[in-house]
Amino acid sequence: MTTQDKDIAVTVEGLTRTFGEFTAVDDISFRVKRGEVFGFLGPNGAGKSTTIRMLCGLLAPTAGVATVGGIDVMRDPDSVKANIGYMSQRFSLYEDLTVSQNIDFYGGVYGLEGERLKERRAWAVRMAGLVGKENELTGALSGGWKQRLALGCAILHEPPILFLDEPTGGVDPVSRRRFWDLIYDLSNGGTTVFVTTHYMDEAEHCNTIGFIYAGRLVALGSPTELKQGLSSMTTYEVKCARPLDAVDAFQELPWVKETSIFGHAFHVTVSSDPSAVGSIRDILMNDKNEVEAIEEILPSLEDVFIHLISEEDRRKAKAA
Amino acid sequence: MNLAPIVRKEFRQISRDRRALGILVFLPGLLLVLVGYALNFDVKNLSVAVVDEDRSPESRHFVQSLTGSEYLVHKWSLDDRSGIDRLLEEGEAQVALVIPRGFAHAMIEGKSIQVQVIVDGANANTAAIAAGYVALGIQDYSSRVLAQWLERHGAHILVPIDIRPRLLFNPELKTAKYLVPGLFGLILMLSTVISTSLSVVREKELGTMEQLKTSPLKAYEIIIGKAVPYLGIALLAATLILVLGWLMFDVSVRGSLLVLYVAIFIFLLAGLGQGLVISSVAKNQQIAFFISVFSSLLPAFLLSGFVFPLSSMPMILQVIANILPTKYFLVIVRAVILKGVGIGPVWDQFLALSLFSAFAIGLSSIRLHRELSS
Ligand SMILES: Nc1ncnc2c1ncn2[C@@H]1O[C@H](COP(=O)(O)OP(=O)(O)O)[C@@H](O)[C@H]1O
Ligand SMILES: [Mg+2]
Numbered sequence: 001m002t003t004q005d006k007d008i009a010v011t012v013e014g015l016t017r018t019f020g021e022f023t024a025v026d027d028i029s030f031r032v033k034r035g036e037v038f039g040f041l042g043p044n045g046a047g048k049s050t051t052i053r054m055l056c057g058l059l060a061p062t063a064g065v066a067t068v069g070g071i072d073v074m075r076d077p078d079s080v081k082a083n084i085g086y087m088s089q090r091f092s093l094y095e096d097l098t099v100s101q102n103i104d105f106y107g108g109v110y111g112l113e114g115e116r117l118k119e120r121r122a123w124a125v126r127m128a129g130l131v132g133k134e135n136e137l138t139g140a141l142s143g144g145w146k147q148r149l150a151l152g153c154a155i156l157h158e159p160p161i162l163f164l165d166e167p168t169g170g171v172d173p174v175s176r177r178r179f180w181d182l183i184y185d186l187s188n189g190g191t192t193v194f195v196t197t198h199y200m201d202e203a204e205h206c207n208t209i210g211f212i213y214a215g216r217l218v219a220l221g222s223p224t225e226l227k228q229g230l231s232s233m234t235t236y237e238v239k240c241a242r243p244l245d246a247v248d249a250f251q252e253l254p255w256v257k258e259t260s261i262f263g264h265a266f267h268v269t270v271s272s273d274p275s276a277v278g279s280i281r282d283i284l285m286n287d288k289n290e291v292e293a294i295e296e297i298l299p300s301l302e303d304v305f306i307h308l309i310s311e312e313d314r315r316k317a318k319a320a
Numbered sequence: 321m322n323l324a325p326i327v328r329k330e331f332r333q334i335s336r337d338r339r340a341l342g343i344l345v346f347l348p349g350l351l352l353v354l355v356g357y358a359l360n361f362d363v364k365n366l367s368v369a370v371v372d373e374d375r376s377p378e379s380r381h382f383v384q385s386l387t388g389s390e391y392l393v394h395k396w397s398l399d400d401r402s403g404i405d406r407l408l409e410e411g412e413a414q415v416a417l418v419i420p421r422g423f424a425h426a427m428i429e430g431k432s433i434q435v436q437v438i439v440d441g442a443n444a445n446t447a448a449i450a451a452g453y454v455a456l457g458i459q460d461y462s463s464r465v466l467a468q469w470l471e472r473h474g475a476h477i478l479v480p481i482d483i484r485p486r487l488l489f490n491p492e493l494k495t496a497k498y499l500v501p502g503l504f505g506l507i508l509m510l511s512t513v514i515s516t517s518l519s520v521v522r523e524k525e526l527g528t529m530e531q532l533k534t535s536p537l538k539a540y541e542i543i544i545g546k547a548v549p550y551l552g553i554a555l556l557a558a559t560l561i562l563v564l565g566w567l568m569f570d571v572s573v574r575g576s577l578l579v580l581y582v583a584i585f586i587f588l589l590a591g592l593g594q595g596l597v598i599s600s601v602a603k604n605q606q607i608a609f610f611i612s613v614f615s616s617l618l619p620a621f622l623l624s625g626f627v628f629p630l631s632s633m634p635m636i637l638q639v640i641a642n643i644l645p646t647k648y649f650l651v652i653v654r655a656v657i658l659k660g661v662g663i664g665p666v667w668d669q670f671l672a673l674s675l676f677s678a679f680a681i682g683l684s685s686i687r688l689h690r691e692l693s694s
Contacts, residue, residue: 056534078536086534090527096336097329108325109535154531 008070009034009161009192010055015064017050024050026215027064032194032208037187039206040196041305047215048196049089052165055194056086069161085159089166091150095139099130102138102153110157124152127182144175151182155191162186164195168202180205200302211305214316218308227298230307233257235269235299238280239292246289250280258303269303322537326545330519334549344515348507348557349564352500366450369396369404369413376424382435383417385464386457392450404438414440415450430469500565501653504584505620505646507561511554512588513616514609516595519546521608524599539688547592554588555581574660583652583670586677590645591616593680600687620646645676 010032017025025047032038042048053059055066057077066073069083093102103124107117125131128148130141138146147167155162164183168176180202187193187207195206203209204223211219211226219226240246243266247259250268255276258269270276277294284291299307334341368387372379387394396413398404407413418436426433437454439447523529532542565571573580594616602608619640641647648669655661663670 053530058530058533081534081536084534086531088527088530092526092528092531094329094333094526094528096333101329101332105325105329106531106535108322108328109532109537111322111536 007034008032009036009068010038010194011065011067012051012055013065015051015054015066016062017047017054017059018062023215025054025061025212028210028212028215028217029064030210030217030220032192034192035187035190036207037183037193037195037205039203039209040194040212041198041200041203041209042196042212043198046212048198048212049165051212052086052163052194052196056084056163057081083159083161085154085157085162087150087154087162087164087167089169091146093138093146093150093153096137098135098137099125099128099141099149100134102149103156106153107156112156120156120158124149124156128152143171144178147171147175147179148182151179155186160190161192162194164193166196166198168197168199176202200300200305203301209301211308213309213312216312218312219304223301224298226301226304230299230304232272233269233299233303233307234272234276235267235297235303236277236280237262237265237267237293237295237297238284239265239294240284241290241292245287246284249283249287249289253283255279258306267297267300269299321544322541323545323548326537326542327548330546330549334553340515344511344553345557345560348503348510349560351507352503352561352564353568364390366392366414366453367395367412368392369398369407369416370394371398371401371404371416371418373400373421374419374423378424378427379419382419382423382461385461386417386454389453389457391453392457408438408440411440414447415454417454427465430466500561500569500571501650501657503561503565504558504653505587505650506617507557508554508584508587509591509616509620509646511557512550512591513595513598514612515550515553516547516592517598517602517608517612518605519550520596520599521602521605525604540685543596543684543688551585551588551592554591555584558584571657573657575656576662579663580653580656583649583656583673586670586673587645587649590673590677590680593677593682593684596684597680597687600684616644616646619644645673648672648676 008031012031013029015025015028016023028051040048040051050059054061055068055073057073057080060074068080071079071083073080094105097105100121103121104117107120112120125134128145128151130136130145130149133141133145138149141149151164151167154164168179171179176199183193183195183205195202197203206223208222209219209226210217219229221229238246243261243264247261247266250256250259250266255273256268256270258267260267268280270280280294281291334344370383372383383394386392392415396403396407398407401418404413404416404418408416416438418438420433420435423433423435425431435458437451437458439451439454520529523532533539562573566573595612598608598611598615602611619637622637622641651669652666652673655666
């Protein structure tokens with residue numbers, strides 16, 4: 001094992017999975033560094049769950065290799081299992097058991113006993129904010145609590161690598177925020193977190209993002225890198241007297257990719273061109289829409305992904 | 321082997337689910353009582369009113385021999401025929417017997433004489449059975465009188481066939497004695513196939529199965545952990561049926577309890593394997609339930625003797641019956657409980673049962689293993 005390998009928690013090489021004729025995951029490769037939060041972003045049906053299930057040894061790849069914690073998942077799934085925590089897309093709790101019975105069950109499954117189990121049970125209850133509710137039926141808890149309890153149960157055995165599959169699906173924004181705080185805490189404590197999501201704002205919180213679309217990994221990097229990588233496009237924030245009118249005017253133009261309103265300003269994304277600022281100013285002046293400021297800004301992740309998706313679709317259309 | 325967490329969890333879930341517990345443990349008992357009484361075709365303790373106009377030792381002997389069984393009971397003795405109608409109308413008696421003057425004389429002389437039998441026809445079924453009992457009783461008595469008469473005149477006659485009236489009217493022996501073993505097949509299938517397949521499919525639906533598969537638990541630990549509680553409950557239900565059958569219907573196990581429980585255990589393994597195979601193909605609990613019912617409960621019900629005997633079943637059902645384990649199990653159980661045989665006479669049934677169990681468990685292991693690595 002080289003020094004570089006020591007810093008790598010997960011490696012994926014040419015990973016592919018087909019279901020009959022359909023390719024759900026198509027030849028993807030990436031690495032996840034130890035201790036980072038790796039966001040696996042993509043729309044529904046992109047292949048996120050299929051990938052995560054292959055990494056956890058639940059599904060055999062059609063082709064390619066995956067190692068988790070330096071261990072080949074295909075060759076030694078049992079050793080991998082001892083090293084990981086996994087939270088599937090649905091909160092995997094027994095609704096007809098109480099909070100502490102769920103914890104005891106998963107603790108037992110992961111081989112915790114006696115003092116250690118007691119300690120971890122107390123920790124999980126505190127972490128989920130369920131102190132005093134230990135004997136309540138899990139089914140009676142609200143989504144946010146269930147979600148945190150499910151996370152607690154998945155990491156009772158303190159795994160160095162954690163896989164979370166859309167952990168915040170269907171919970172309220174406040175609970176989502178609290179959940180991401182927990183993810184940071186774990187990451188700060190040295191746990192590698194591999195998390196899938198289709199929320200852009202969550203992706204912004206990750207150290208590294210892999211963007212998967214129709215089974216293909218179409219982008220990989222930190223949020224900033226991805227935004228800067230969009231060199232063929234430029235986004236401007238324009239402050240003017242009547243932003244609503246301005247959006248109407250710009251939407252129609254062929255060289256404008258995207259427009260959106262932000263309070264007293266609007267964002268306009270255009271193909272990179274030195275003359276763009278002048279053109280924007282001219283159009284607004286013609287409309288007697290007084291311009292306060294035009295400023296080049298980094299595009300949002302959403303801008304980046306919309307662009308990547310349309311490029312991928314074009315590439316596919318050309319191939320076909 | 322780390323079985324405790326799953327076993328404990330299953331017990332907790334079952335005990336929380338009162339309805340499931342009721343179905344698993346108490347429904348069998350209830351079913352036994354209901355079906356046992358409803359299908360108990362033995363009509364017993366019919367009250368007989370007797371008008372003995374002859375008042376001879378012979379006529380008294382005739383009445384005694386006729387009413388000496390548990391079926392016909394000599395309850396009323398009337399001086400003349402006028403009271404008969406009232407007793408029958410009020411249901412105080414179901415059968416009236418009029419023995420004419422000259423009965424003793426006719427018996428001694430070897431002449432024939434008519435005995436009048438009046439049966440309450442309100443319940444056609446009971447009436448037919450009562451008339452049958454009386455007719456058989458009289459026939460029995462007549463043949464004995466005939467034999468005695470012939471003997472007195474130097475001839476011998478053999479009465480080789482001992483007629484049992486209840487056999488005639490209940491040729492399939494549909495009594496509790498027959499039903500208790502039949503219920504075994506039904507109940508044990510209910511508790512194993514359905515509950516095993518449902519409990520596994522439920523975890524798949526919930527997503528908890530995936531959680532378990534990424535844990536260090538081995539596949540066999542998950543399966544055995546799930547099986548133990550249901551096997552335990554099924555054994556409990558089986559014991560309950562045995563005790564109830566003994567208390568209420570006087571059905572006791574004549575053969576070895578050990579042989580019986582070994583058969584039950586092998587049968588449960590078969591049901592378990594079948595439930596696991598179903599859980600590996602069913603997408604949700606409804607589908608699992610229907611496949612379970614059609615592949616286990618239905619054959620067990622048909623074969624249990626509740627509906628009709630195997631030999632009168634449609635061909636297709638007979639074929640199915642020979643593939644499924646219930647038939648073999650029932651043969652063993654009936655033989656052990658009713659006839660008191662050991663393993664010897666039913667070893668081939670044991671073999672068939674064991675083969676099915678091995679096949680079901682083997683197939684389910686292969687399927688579950690494939691599911692883990694598909
Ligand atoms: N077991 C399966 N059999 C057939 N198709 C599947 C199976 N699992 C997933 N798929 C298909 O693969 C694609 C990717 O699914 P998934 O990985 O669950 O997407 P995501 O998690 O990104 O929403 C989907 O089109 C889905 O229908
Ligand atoms: Mg998914």
